[in-house]
């Protein structure tokens with residue numbers, strides 16, 4: 482065997498020259514620190530030039546290239562054309578900006594490279610600590626369970642799988658035919674579409690996701706919910722789950738979670754809360770009342786990468802009844818059996834709590850970030866974002882030709898430029914063009930939504946780098962661009 486010529490050419494992916502890669506690594510870290518430190522001086526967003534787009538159509542590389550050259554390509558074609566969510570004037574969708582230590586934590590986690598599903602190794606303990614801290618943040622009992630996931634969408638799906646399987650213990654084996662009838666889920670018409678996907682994935686079918694109308698503050702109408710449940714029961718359908726919003730994606734509205742918890746209890750429904758970002762102010766005493774009821778939920782989905790500013794990606798689900806959680810996902814297999822000692826001992830596998838058997842060490846960046854800043858600093862930053870939203874809404878209210886399109890209950894401001902004398906359709910076109918110009922000119926990156934058919938420039942503030950002056954810049958630029966477009970008959974400049 483030893484003379485086998487193939488074995489004489491054993492290879493590895495580790496560098497032949499460790500020192501050269503070490504030098505390059507140090508340069509990368511220096512460059513990234515400059516990049517983060519100077520973010521305010523750059524445009525929020527830059528359109529990707531044609532040659533860069535073309536660059537990503539190259540064919541599969543068969544031959545090796547030097548890391549230095551690959552890094553040059555990165556600095557030329559990748560780094561400049563990023564999404565912009567680390568910038569102080571990025572307020573699109575609901576996206577956090579990450580932190581420098583979060584970046585380093587991801588590097589450390591990638592260096593350790595554990596697969597954090599099973600086994601007696603420290604990443605399992607770190608993730609369990611992060612889950613325990615999450616329980617403390619939201620008032621969940623010690624006996625509840627949880628898992629870190631890629632984000633709110635998968636956290637919602639994971640919770641709803643547990644809810645469905647808890648409804649009838651035979652569903653895992655027999656599928657939904659184990660249920661003698663049609664399951665129905667209730668949530669407000671403002672709920673994020675990932676919930677619709679979840680209801681489809683769990684086999685209930687989105688025709689049986691009742692989108693309950695909202696009041697003038699975009700909160701679920703409890704009277705309508707009660708009526709819908711009664712009518713469905715009368716038709717022989719099976720209400721099994723109510724989903725409340727702690728912060729709707731459009732406007733940040735918070736449903737009456739306490740009342741939803743009571744209705745769920747009365748109707749023997751699972752109570753799930755989508756708190757992707759809006760559950761986070763549970764950390765603030767002044768939100769005690771508005772967010773009351775979260776701690777009563779059977780399950781809660783929330784994200785660390787949104788309003789806790791942790792680097793992408795990391796979300797979390799907590800499930801009150803640990804057995805309901807593990808009964809939904811645990812499997813036994815000879816190759817996964819726990820041992821008394823050795824590597825296969827250790828904490829309960831995370832594969833008992835979700836779909837994944839391969840999962841990274843997301844927990845490290847959460848653990849390091851929470852320790853670096855402490856909850857008190859997060860409380861100040863979350864409050865800062867809420868106050869910035871109030872500041873922006875006042876700027877909008879005080880400015881001529883501006884209109885606020887929804888209450889500002891949390892951190893989302895929806896407004897439009899309205900110079901008067903335009904139809905709703907023309908206003909929609911004008912505001913869409915204003916938004917595209919704000920982004921193309923690299924000034925600011927709000928996003929958009931439609932509220933009762935009206936196109937809104939939507940500013941979702943989950944940004945620890947924003948300052949009050951950034952919102953003044955936004956309003957000034959909206960006014961300037963709006964006026965220019967209006968005078969040019971709102972065609973694009």
Ligand SMILES: Cc1ncc(COP(=O)(O)O)c(C=O)c1O
Pocket residue numbers: 574575631632633634635673675728729730755756757758784796
């Ligand atoms: C209220 C709400 N729920 C769920 C999601 C989906 O979360 P993720 O993008 O982390 O999957 C979002 C995303 O913005 C959201 O705002």
